[in-house]
Amino acid sequence: MIITIDQNITLEQTAVKHAEGLLEAINSSRAQLSEFLPWVPNMQSVGDLIAYIRKCEQLYEQGLEVSFVIMLDNQPVGRIGLHYLNVFNQSGAIGYWLAESAQGRGIMIRSCKALIDYGFKELALHRIEIKAATLNLKSQAIPRKLGFQQEGVLRQSEKVNGKFLDLVLYSMLHHEWKMDA
Numbered sequence: 001m002i003i004t005i006d007q008n009i010t011l012e013q014t015a016v017k018h019a020e021g022l023l024e025a026i027n028s029s030r031a032q033l034s035e036f037l038p039w040v041p042n043m044q045s046v047g048d049l050i051a052y053i054r055k056c057e058q059l060y061e062q063g064l065e066v067s068f069v070i071m072l073d074n075q076p077v078g079r080i081g082l083h084y085l086n087v088f089n090q091s092g093a094i095g096y097w098l099a100e101s102a103q104g105r106g107i108m109i110r111s112c113k114a115l116i117d118y119g120f121k122e123l124a125l126h127r128i129e130i131k132a133a134t135l136n137l138k139s140q141a142i143p144r145k146l147g148f149q150q151e152g153v154l155r156q157s158e159k160v161n162g163k164f165l166d167l168v169l170y171s172m173l174h175h176e177w178k179m180d181a
Contacts, residue, residue, distance in 0.1 A: 001013040005110050005114055009071065009072055009107055009111070010071045011115065012069050013060075013067070015057075015069075018049075018069045019046050019049035022069065028099050034161065035160075036139065036165070038158065038159060038160045039052075059083075063085060064085050065083045065092075066082050067079060067081030068081060070102075070111050072102055072107065077107070078102060078111075079095075080112065082094060090127065093128070094115060094129070096111070103138070108142055109146065112142055113146065116146070116177060120177055125174065130148060130169075130171075131157075132167065132168050133158070133167055135165070140168055144170075146172070148170035149176075150168060151169045152168075152169055153166050
């Protein structure tokens with residue numbers, strides 16, 4: 001599955017073919033990504049990425065997530081996905097990361113818009129959440145720019161680098177979203 005954002009940016013469903021390019025993107029931004037993402041130290045080789053991608057494929061087959069590689073000019077520069085899909089409650093949570101070299105160009109905002117449209121239209125979700133560490137101001141800017149509501153702070157909710165981080169919880173309900181905005 002491919003979601004086209006524009007002539008330079010696409011979201012390609014995560015597949016093993018992306019492993020090498022994703023590792024390069026991670027390595028290019030490892031210090032920055034490691035600050036807020038607990039999985040970064042576990043991604044050291046193409047084999048690590050392949051094993052992770054196979055788990056993503058299983059979760060997709062089980063209807064628990066759908067994830068994409070953010071492609072800029074046919075090169076992987078990050079990932080985005082709807083995780084923790086709950087069919088009964090019609091909810092999911094967006095997670096994302098972007099290599100430093102691709103930041104500051106509106107790529108993540110546009111990728112999120114496309115994924116939110118997909119979640120509400122194709123998956124019939126009612127609620128989409130985004131969580132970001134309280135110290136990760138760049139990540140918090142995304143849901144704010146998209147009009148998500150801040151619901152509160154999840155205290156010491158995620159362990160990264162041996163420390164528990166507080167996460168800000170944002171949400172968007174289907175009726176609040178302006179499709180194709």
